[in-house]
Amino acid sequence: MPRIISSVKALIKHKNKYLFLYLTLSKKSGWSLPGGQIEYGEEPKQALLREVKEETGLRITINRSIGLWWFYTQKDQHQVICHTYLCEANTDKIDLTHNPANEPITDFKWFIPKDILNDKKIVLAPSLRKLLLSYIKRSL
Numbered sequence: 001m002p003r004i005i006s007s008v009k010a011l012i013k014h015k016n017k018y019l020f021l022y023l024t025l026s027k028k029s030g031w032s033l034p035g036g037q038i039e040y041g042e043e044p045k046q047a048l049l050r051e052v053k054e055e056t057g058l059r060i061t062i063n064r065s066i067g068l069w070w071f072y073t074q075k076d077q078h079q080v081i082c083h084t085y086l087c088e089a090n091t092d093k094i095d096l097t098h099n100p101a102n103e104p105i106t107d108f109k110w111f112i113p114k115d116i117l118n119d120k121k122i123v124l125a126p127s128l129r130k131l132l133l134s135y136i137k138r139s140l
Helices: 044-056 113-118 126-139
Strands: 004-014 017-023 030-032 035-037 060-072 079-089 105-111
Touching: 004 044, 004 060, 017 044, 017 113, 035 044, 035 079, 044 060, 044 079, 060 126, 079 126, 105 113, 113 126
Parallel strands: 004 079
Antiparallel strands: 004 017, 004 035, 017 030, 017 105, 060 079
């Protein structure tokens, strides 16, 4: 039976660039933000710090919430709601090798905001693209 899953995602900024992770999935691969599911009893910001550390090796500072986006899982037809926070990193050094969840993260890139939105070859969830566009317009 389909479920709604609550997760946290980080829009991580370092020197005016933002970190995106490339997920290689069986049916649809693309770029996304670091983060993951909130575990039972865990506060959202604790979950975000844990997930980012697991996926990237980064220790981040959480600044503020920037909104929600969502996607649907391929296999079990769940809807994942992503509570997204603007964060900062003090380094751009990423380590993808210690991810305990064995998620299909195969690459990363620090993007300039306009590049991630203007390049049509970059696959993003439609609601993530909309959230990023809104965030960039508010930030200018």
